[in-house]
């Protein structure tokens with residue numbers, strides 16, 4: 711499989727200098743470089759942003775900013791991306807990457823727990839009291855890549871923050887193949903993702919497909 715991925719990578723649009731910098735810094739300054747979305751998924755997401763004409767994006771799980779840069783680089787001039795990250799130690803690295811990519815004015819980094827930040831956003835959008843959000847404030851794309859145990863909760867929290875016809879992209883939904891193992895491993899992350907994939911499959915409000923790209927990307931389309 712590895713030689714096929716190498717070939718695919720060699721035949722996709724190469725990543726930018728700013729992304730090369732983020733990857734290098736991630737290796738030098740963290741022990742978790744495997745968490746990066748990577749060049750293929752990054753390029754696909756950038757193209758999805760461009761092809762759908764997305765203007766507002768929400769990301770859960772910034773890490774060192776790689777996927778935020780990929781997504782935001784597909785946005786039009788007036789576009790905006792909100793990205794949520796728990797680990798405040800990453801803040802300087804993230805913000806320098808956004809500067810180097812020339813995207814600092816398009817991306818807002820929100821440090822804190824996703825669920826708390828989403829609760830605040832929902833209040834600001836008027837959704838907390840059960841009323842309808844201003845259509846201008848709805849997101850066109852949500853990219854979920856934070857705590858795998860909490861994917862179902864994230865889905866419930868973000869669903870009405872996405873415009874009808876918009877996309878929810880969820881990363882790592884194959885979880886290294888563990889979600890297909892029989893018997894299913896009983897650790898909380900595998901169970902969280904398996905429950906999430908079932909929830910999406912059984913949700914009549916969406917259509918979806920899991921792309922077997924890297925660790926699995928669930929592409930979820932909110933019906934009109």
Ligand SMILES: C[S@@+](CC[C@H](N)C(=O)[O-])C[C@H]1O[C@@H](n2cnc3c(N)ncnc32)[C@H](O)[C@@H]1O
Pocket residue numbers: 745746747748770771772773774775776777778794795796797822823824825855856857
């Ligand atoms: C897989 S990494 C994200 C990778 C990033 N999207 C990329 O492709 O470069 C997951 C990130 O989610 C963050 N995270 C985990 N739990 C979180 C939570 N409850 N709230 C906010 N961020 C969280 C972690 O600190 C980590 O940086």
